[in-house]
Amino acid sequence: xxELHAISKTYTRPSGDTVHALSDLSLRIDRGEFVAxxxxxxxxxxxxxxxxxxxxxxxEGRYLxxxxxxxSLDVANQARFRNRYVxxxxxxxxxxPRTSAxxxxxxxxxxxxxxxxxxxxxxxxxxxxxxxxxxxxxxxLSGGQQQRVAIARALVNEPDLLLADEPTGNxxxxxxxxxxxxxxxxxxxxxxxxxxxxxxxxxxxxRRVVRLKGGRVVADARPTEPKDALxxxx
Amino acid sequence: xxxxRLVAHSVQALARYRLRTCFIMVGSxxxxxxxxxxxxxxxxxxxxxxxTVRQIFGESSIMIGAGGHQMMGGPRPGAARLxxxxxxAVAKALPEVELWDAQQTMSASVxxxxxxxxxxxxxxxxxxxxxxxxxxxxxxxxDAGAVKRLERVALIGETVAKDLFEDEDPLDAxxxxxxxxxxxxxxxxxxxxxxxxxxxxxxxxxxxSTLMRRLTNVDTIAAARLLVKDPQRIEDTAREITRLLRAxxxxxxxxxxxxxxxxxxxxxxxxxxxxxxxxxxLPLAAAVTLVVGGIVAxxxxxxxxxxxxxxxxxRRAVGAHPQDIRLQFLVETAVTTAGGGLGGIVLGLAxxxxxxxxxxxxxxxxxxxxxxxxxxxxxxxxxxxxxxARRAAxxxxxxxxx
Numbered sequence: 001x002x003e004l005h006a007i008s009k010t011y012t013r014p015s016g017d018t019v020h021a022l023s024d025l026s027l028r029i030d031r032g033e034f035v036a037x038x039x040x041x042x043x044x045x046x047x048x049x050x051x052x053x054x055x056x057x058x059x060e061g062r063y064l065x066x067x068x069x070x071x072s073l074d075v076a077n078q079a080r081f082r083n084r085y086v087x088x089x090x091x092x093x094x095x096x097p098r099t100s101a102x103x104x105x106x107x108x109x110x111x112x113x114x115x116x117x118x119x120x121x122x123x124x125x126x127x128x129x130x131x132x133x134x135x136x137x138x139x140x141l142s143g144g145q146q147q148r149v150a151i152a153r154a155l156v157n158e159p160d161l162l163l164a165d166e167p168t169g170n171x172x173x174x175x176x177x178x179x180x181x182x183x184x185x186x187x188x189x190x191x192x193x194x195x196x197x198x199x200x201x202x203x204x205x206x207r208r209v210v211r212l213k214g215g216r217v218v219a220d221a222r223p224t225e226p227k228d229a230l231x232x233x234x
Numbered sequence: 235x236x237x238x239r240l241v242a243h244s245v246q247a248l249a250r251y252r253l254r255t256c257f258i259m260v261g262s263x264x265x266x267x268x269x270x271x272x273x274x275x276x277x278x279x280x281x282x283x284x285x286t287v288r289q290i291f292g293e294s295s296i297m298i299g300a301g302g303h304q305m306m307g308g309p310r311p312g313a314a315r316l317x318x319x320x321x322x323a324v325a326k327a328l329p330e331v332e333l334w335d336a337q338q339t340m341s342a343s344v345x346x347x348x349x350x351x352x353x354x355x356x357x358x359x360x361x362x363x364x365x366x367x368x369x370x371x372x373x374x375x376x377d378a379g380a381v382k383r384l385e386r387v388a389l390i391g392e393t394v395a396k397d398l399f400e401d402e403d404p405l406d407a408x409x410x411x412x413x414x415x416x417x418x419x420x421x422x423x424x425x426x427x428x429x430x431x432x433x434x435x436x437x438x439x440x441x442x443s444t445l446m447r448r449l450t451n452v453d454t455i456a457a458a459r460l461l462v463k464d465p466q467r468i469e470d471t472a473r474e475i476t477r478l479l480r481a482x483x484x485x486x487x488x489x490x491x492x493x494x495x496x497x498x499x500x501x502x503x504x505x506x507x508x509x510x511x512x513x514x515x516l517p518l519a520a521a522v523t524l525v526v527g528g529i530v531a532x533x534x535x536x537x538x539x540x541x542x543x544x545x546x547x548x549r550r551a552v553g554a555h556p557q558d559i560r561l562q563f564l565v566e567t568a569v570t571t572a573g574g575g576l577g578g579i580v581l582g583l584a585x586x587x588x589x590x591x592x593x594x595x596x597x598x599x600x601x602x603x604x605x606x607x608x609x610x611x612x613x614x615x616x617x618x619x620x621x622x623a624r625r626a627a628x629x630x631x632x633x634x635x636x
Contacts, residue, residue, distance in 0.1 A: 055551055056632035076555050082631075083553020094548040094635070098250040108552040110243055153552070 001160065001192060002029040002052065007061030009047050009215075021047040022058070022215040029194065031160070033222075034187040036206035037196045044215040045196045046165055052194060053086045053163045054078045083112050087154025089195075091166035093146045095138040095153075101125060102134040105152045112157055124152035128182055144175025151182055162186065164195040168202050180205045240558060244565035254538060255570055261531030262574030262614060263581065265524030266607030270582025271589075272520040273603035276512040278586070278595035286428055287505055292367070294465040296472055297496040298458045298479070315483060315492050318442075321458045324478050330471045333461040335365035336442055340450050344398065344438065345410040351397035353390075355411060355438045357445025357455075365459050373405045373420030381441040384448065388416040391435035392424050414448050416440065427594050465498070472497045517603070524610050531574070531611070532618030535567070539622040546626045547634025556627040563623030571615035575608045582607075 009022040021044045029035055037045045050056035051063065054070060063071040070081055082088075087108075095104050106121035125134060128148040138146050147167060154162055164183070168176035176199075184205060187193045195206065203209050208222035248255045291297070300316035318336050325331045338357040343350060358366070363375045376387045388409065395404045404418045425434035446452055462471050472495050479493055546559055583599065626634060 050632040053551070055635065056630055079550065079553050079555045082551060088551050090548075090635070094544065094551075096247075096545060096548075107549070110239060111549070111553040111555070111558055157553075 001031040001066055002027070003064040004028070004051075005062040005064070007051065007058045007063065009044070009051065009056070010059045020215050022051070025061070025216060027210065027217060029192065031192055032187070032190055034183070034193045034207040035195070036203035036209045037194065037212060038198060038200065038203045038209060039212035041198065043212040045212050048212065049163055049165050049194070049196045052161075053088055054082055079111070083108055083157060085160050087157070087159040087162045089147070089150050089154050089162065089164035089167045091169040093138070093150045093170070095146055095149060097139065098137055100135045100137055101130060101141065101149045101152075104138070104149055105156050107153060108157045114157075120156050121152075124156040125149070127155060128152045142175070143171050144178055147171060147175070147179050148182065151179070155186070160192060162191055162193045164193070166197055167195060168197065168199060176202065237561065240561055241565050244562045245569060247562070248566050248569055251538075254534060258531045258534045258570045259574035259577065261527045261534065262571050262611035263527070263578040265520070265527035266575050266578025266611055267582040267585070268520040268523040269517065269603050269607045270579050270600070271585045272516045273600040274583060274586040274598050275589055275595065276516050277598035277600055278590050279593075280509055280512050281598065282595045283505060283508060287501060291498060291501055293498045294462050294468065295365070295498070296460045296462060296468065296475065298460070298475065299494045299496070300454060300456055301492065301494065316455050316458070317453060318455055320479060320482055321455070321460075323482060324475050325460065327478055328471065328474055330462050330464065330467065330474075331460045332463045333361055333365050334458060335359050335362040336455045336458040337362070338442055338445055338450060338452065338455045340445070342412045342438075342449065344394065346398040346407065349398045351394060353394050353436050353438050355440060355445060355449065357442035357449075358439050359442055362439070365461055368423055368425065370420035371423045373418070375420060376441055381443050384444045385441060386414065386416045386444055386448065387419045387440065389420040389422050389439040390418055391422045391437040393433055393436040394438055395421055411438065411440070412449055431593060468497050469499055524607065528610055528614040531571070532614050535615065535618040536622060539563070539619065539626065543626045543629070543634050546623070547629070547631045550627070550631040550634060559627035560620070560624050564620055567615035567619035570619075571611040572608075575611040578607060578611075579604050
């Protein structure tokens, strides 16, 4: 599904220094995979995530999604691509304050060209176990519940790819585990999940672990048992 | 993406931040209200002033006041040396003077039975009916004989009539002016308020001789009005009058006048000054309010947009086109600024009407003020709301989310 060929990303700091966030990185992710991208901070894992979701553009290299070069799409088509094929989950949730869970979940529908959107938001919230919290605002929900609302929002357009950037970073162990259960279930039902984390316990729930260092892939393991994958990259 | 849904969504977003929305609206409201108010009242006042000036000061009258260097005010007692003889001598010496009327005034308490009132009592000659262009609506004006014989006859204004007689017929009734009995022989034509906001219907006109002898016991007059034959030569006539009066008062060269002369030319100059205040400086002051209000609104909008860069990034991440973001902020800005602007217009016009009614000005609705106000608040919204939002919409979503 995803093919990255010799991707580089270079930032210029305000001070004038250039930072090579990713250098010559190639990666292939197939439909139905559950991939954890791990690495120390500054290893380029968030940059990789942003490039996968077209939130950022690579400086060099090719990004093929289902065989289509998506990195070179214009702004409008990139927006359409994100809306239709990608669901994002962020560490800080990024929910609209003072806005009900249902309306937050329905936000991507506002920008979609679907003919009918009735009931999709409600169904997505039911899928993450929040059917009884439809009209609660973020401030009335716990951190775990907020992240589940964010997952429902990522799911509402039924995207092929779920991208999660440190989804459990702001959660307690209990909530984190619940969120990971949801990712697990989503992956089992066929959804491709890519998550970035520095928490190895979280990474252990994935079926493939990619380790980055200095903007390059230094380890990539996909054995049958998730736990072994973790040991292998370590 | 449906535009209609996006517009509705934007309005809902505003409703979630009622306080902030209100403050932004108030920011553009005050300026527009001030401008609308000042311009509409200013124009009304200007119109009122011009009609009043024409009403009390035709183009062929010269006013002489007792005391120097003052215009349109009351007499200064210390400086008052103007007498009936002065005016009579001037009128005799200058054939250009067609008609004249001298005036002395006092404020007096007026009584009839248990009803009392305070009114301005004007001592005038029988010629004032023509010189001042104000006659009676009921009854008769007093004649020259009444002035000669110091008759105690009075013409009362509508306000006085109402205070003392309510619905009764005042004609031929007796009233006491400072305890001196007078007979009402006429009711003055209604006038309304003048430029100073004085109720000119709260006046009583009596023969000037009667007032000077029986009420005030002075032998000077407060003012006089002369009608000239040729309005074109009015300035020359005024100079002649000055020369004659200075001679009669034995003023040495270099000594200031102890009287003042007002001609229509001078009045026009004064009116011009007042007009500039009304039509330039007051709106300028209002424009300052507009700018300050605009800055307040702009600051709030700017802060709001900056605080929402993350939200913009998120919207882009879930599929919003930059133009969707622009539309949303355009709608939000349009609703707040138009809401504030329209509110300001309504408030300004309402306040203008209120003031105009109290001062009997007849406020004028000014399209230019309304348009300027709306334009300014629209511009504020554009610069502080739409432009930064456009900039945020153009950011890479990854940068906006950071």
